[in-house]
Amino acid sequence: MTAELHEELTDPHGEQLDHGAASSRPLKSRISEPQPRGAKIRGNRPVDQSEAANRFMAATEHEAMHDARLWDLRQKRDKEMHGIEEWEELRNLASGIKEHTLSKLDYYLELFEKNATANGIKVHWAKDEAEHNAIVLEILRSRGVERLIKSKSMLTEECGFREFMAHNNVEVIETDLGERIQQLDDEAPSHVVVPAVHKLRTDVASVFAKTIGSDPDNADAHYLTECQREATRPLILSAQAGMTGGNFVVAETGTFVVCTNEGNADLSANTPPLHIASIGIEKLIPGLNELPVFIRLLSRSALGSPITQYTSHFRGPREGGEMHVVLVDNGRSERLGMEKFWLGLKCIRCGACMNTCPVFRRSGGLSYGATYAGPIGLIIDPTFNVHKYRNLPYSSTMNGSCTNVCPVKINIHEQIADWRKTLAGEGEISPVKKVMMKAAGEVLASPVVYRASLPLGRSALRHLPHFMLYNKLNTWGRKRDIPETPKQTFNEWYRKNRKSQEKSQGEGENS
Numbered sequence: 001m002t003a004e005l006h007e008e009l010t011d012p013h014g015e016q017l018d019h020g021a022a023s024s025r026p027l028k029s030r031i032s033e034p035q036p037r038g039a040k041i042r043g044n045r046p047v048d049q050s051e052a053a054n055r056f057m058a059a060t061e062h063e064a065m066h067d068a069r070l071w072d073l074r075q076k077r078d079k080e081m082h083g084i085e086e087w088e089e090l091r092n093l094a095s096g097i098k099e100h101t102l103s104k105l106d107y108y109l110e111l112f113e114k115n116a117t118a119n120g121i122k123v124h125w126a127k128d129e130a131e132h133n134a135i136v137l138e139i140l141r142s143r144g145v146e147r148l149i150k151s152k153s154m155l156t157e158e159c160g161f162r163e164f165m166a167h168n169n170v171e172v173i174e175t176d177l178g179e180r181i182q183q184l185d186d187e188a189p190s191h192v193v194v195p196a197v198h199k200l201r202t203d204v205a206s207v208f209a210k211t212i213g214s215d216p217d218n219a220d221a222h223y224l225t226e227c228q229r230e231a232t233r234p235l236i237l238s239a240q241a242g243m244t245g246g247n248f249v250v251a252e253t254g255t256f257v258v259c260t261n262e263g264n265a266d267l268s269a270n271t272p273p274l275h276i277a278s279i280g281i282e283k284l285i286p287g288l289n290e291l292p293v294f295i296r297l298l299s300r301s302a303l304g305s306p307i308t309q310y311t312s313h314f315r316g317p318r319e320g321g322e323m324h325v326v327l328v329d330n331g332r333s334e335r336l337g338m339e340k341f342w343l344g345l346k347c348i349r350c351g352a353c354m355n356t357c358p359v360f361r362r363s364g365g366l367s368y369g370a371t372y373a374g375p376i377g378l379i380i381d382p383t384f385n386v387h388k389y390r391n392l393p394y395s396s397t398m399n400g401s402c403t404n405v406c407p408v409k410i411n412i413h414e415q416i417a418d419w420r421k422t423l424a425g426e427g428e429i430s431p432v433k434k435v436m437m438k439a440a441g442e443v444l445a446s447p448v449v450y451r452a453s454l455p456l457g458r459s460a461l462r463h464l465p466h467f468m469l470y471n472k473l474n475t476w477g478r479k480r481d482i483p484e485t486p487k488q489t490f491n492e493w494y495r496k497n498r499k500s501q502e503k504s505q506g507e508g509e510n511s
Contacts, residue, residue: 033061035203038187038366044388046430047370049395053363056198066198067361073194074355076304077405090297095409097290098346101251102336108251108284109327115254116325119316124326129159132328136161136243136276137168139324143274145170145240151258151265152176153245154192154349155280155328158371173235175264180228184211190365190373193302193351198364242268244314246279246325247348248294252287255315256325259298259308266312273321277314281327282345294348297407302350335383340418344379346408353402353412359395368392375402379415382423390428393419451491458485 036059039052057063081087101108113123126132140148148170150156162172162183174180178195182188185207189195196204201219208224209216212231218224244265246256256277258265269275285291299308317323336342354360354374365373370381370389378396381389393416402412423429424437443450462485488496 032200032202033059035059035199036062036364038190038364039369041369044385046388046391047368049363049367049369049391052367052369053359053395056364056367057362062198062200062364063362065200066364069194069197070355070361073302073304074352074405077301077352077355078304080300080304080306084296084300090293091407091409093293094297094348094407095346097285097293098408099343101284101286102282102342102345105281105284105336108286109281111251112249112254112284113327115252116316117254119254120323121254121316122322122324124324126326126328126330128330129328132159132278132326132330133161133164135326136278137165137170139274139276140170140241143240145274147171147173147235147239148241148243149173149175149236149239149268149271150243151245151260151268152179152189152195153243153278154189154371155245155278155330156243157188158330159278159328161278173232173239175232175236175262175267176260177225177228177262177264180232181207184208187366188371191351191354192349192372192376198366236267236271239272241274241276242270242272243276243278244268246277246283247298248285248291249279249283250286250288250291251284253315255313256283257291257295258312258314259295259310260312261303261305261309263310266310269312269314270318274324275314275317275321276324276326278326278328281329281332282347294407298348298350301352301405301407331383338383340422341379341383341415343410344376344383344412344415346410347376347380348408350407352405352407356401356405358397358399358401363395368395375412375416376410379410379412379419382419386423386426386428390423391430393423451489454489461485 036052036056039047039049041047056066084090116123124135126135139145146169148165150172152174153161156162165172174183176195178197179189181196181199181204182190185199185203190198199207201221201224204224205214205216205219208214208227212227214224214227244258247259248257250256256279258269258277260266269277285294295307295311299305314323332345335345351374353376354365357375360374368374368377368381370377370384370392372380375396378392381392396413396416398413398416400413403410403414406412427434429437443453461482
């Protein structure tokens with residue numbers, strides 16, 4: 001395939017234009033290395049994020065590019081934050097609004113249904129992913145739909161929507177560029193905002209060459225984007241139905257808002273006559289007065305840009321068309337009843353916690369083996385399947401940066417710590433960790449045993465051979481050297497230097 005650049009992509013001199021590049025620093029890979037794949041999923045067995053992360057880090061070019069791209073987004077977010085004097089006030093407002101709405105979620109859901117129905121929208125309720133998929137399939141089948149186009153939606157990923165539709169002979173076409181890349185490569189999105197951020201341009205060139213016939217040796221971003229456009233637009237124009245998600249659902253007006261940077265939601269909603277919106281029940285906000293708070297925070301937190309390119313308000317079906325909204329629970333009501341973890345429902349899917357997380361930046365989103373990766377995934381995923389995702393809360397340095405950047409002030413690092421306690425209490429920790437934690441608990445529970453063990457420990461670390469210290473049981477030593485042991489403990493130093501001084505001072509005062 002050869003693709004000519006459209007005129008609007010060139011300046012009067014024929015040079016390419018960098019649309020939407022903003023202040024991002026151009027990144028070019030030095031070598032071409034195979035793209036590492038994500039975590040190995042083995043049914044309900046616990047996902048081994050560490051194994052997948054090690055493979056991603058072994059691909060040094062991918063790791064370096066991934067880290068640089070996401071850190072660039074974090075730096076742009078900080079620049080935008082410092083440019084708004086009332087930034088912390090906005091965060092406090094957003095957090096309060098979400099907590100208020102979640103505490104009265106039943107009221108606002110019913111209010112939305114009432115007002116949306118009055119607007120001509122058909123509202124459906126789905127308790128889980130199976131009901132969601134069945135509802136959408138029934139709508140499509142009753143209208144003879146064979147091809148559906150959709151914009152980026154983490155909820156549909158959560159529901160396994162594309163796979164379900166493929167089994168039922170409905171073709172689903174992603175209109176978001178990153179999602180389309182991932183679809184053509186048969187991969188899930190690796191990030192909630194930039195789905196293909198883990199890929200090099202050479203990876204995309206390889207995928208497009210195999211699927212849409214582009215030049216495998218041409219990794220120019222403009223060329224690749226144009227090839228995808230030429231291949232996908234005919235599919236979009238011939239689709240009989242479109243699907244979007246919803247960033248914010250306004251109860252008082254019965255409307256919903258979708259924010260994109262490519263206009264893919266507008267393509268999906270407005271090209272075909274049938275528009276279906278799949279939306280999680282936690283996306284509710286009370287009214288239009290609250291909406292600007294979130295609009296100001298969302299894109300700044302996600303990409304470091306003042307606002308998304310398209311902030312589209314959907315009020316009802318256009319003349320001659322249909323609009324359906326499917327409100328999906330899928331475990332959210334149960335999570336709402338969790339004393340320690342319900343605050344995770346405040347998440348507005350900006351990805352800021354991912355962009356700042358040192359573990360996510362270096363291990364890639366697909367290493368988590370779940371729909372939601374990074375810090376927010378560590379506290380959401382176990383609510384779906386506590387056994388399968390029991391290892392994820394340990395994939396964190398607990399530095400608290402995720403909490404610091406969250407625009408709705410979710411206490412992410414505290415919830416990660418709470419999940420570790422919960423998992424231990426439910427016996428959902430590995431056998432090796434269980435033995436180690438039990439032994440540590442016995443030692444730390446007794447001051448006498450603890451102090452007696454310190455000289456033995458120091459002596460062992462100094463004199464034992466290397467192979468005895470660095471083995472499979474020593475997870476700390478797999479990627480780092482054990483720190484040099486101190487000559488004395490703090491307790492020993494205190495007894496020698498301070499306790500004698502306090503004793504002398506006391507005797508002086510008594511005399």
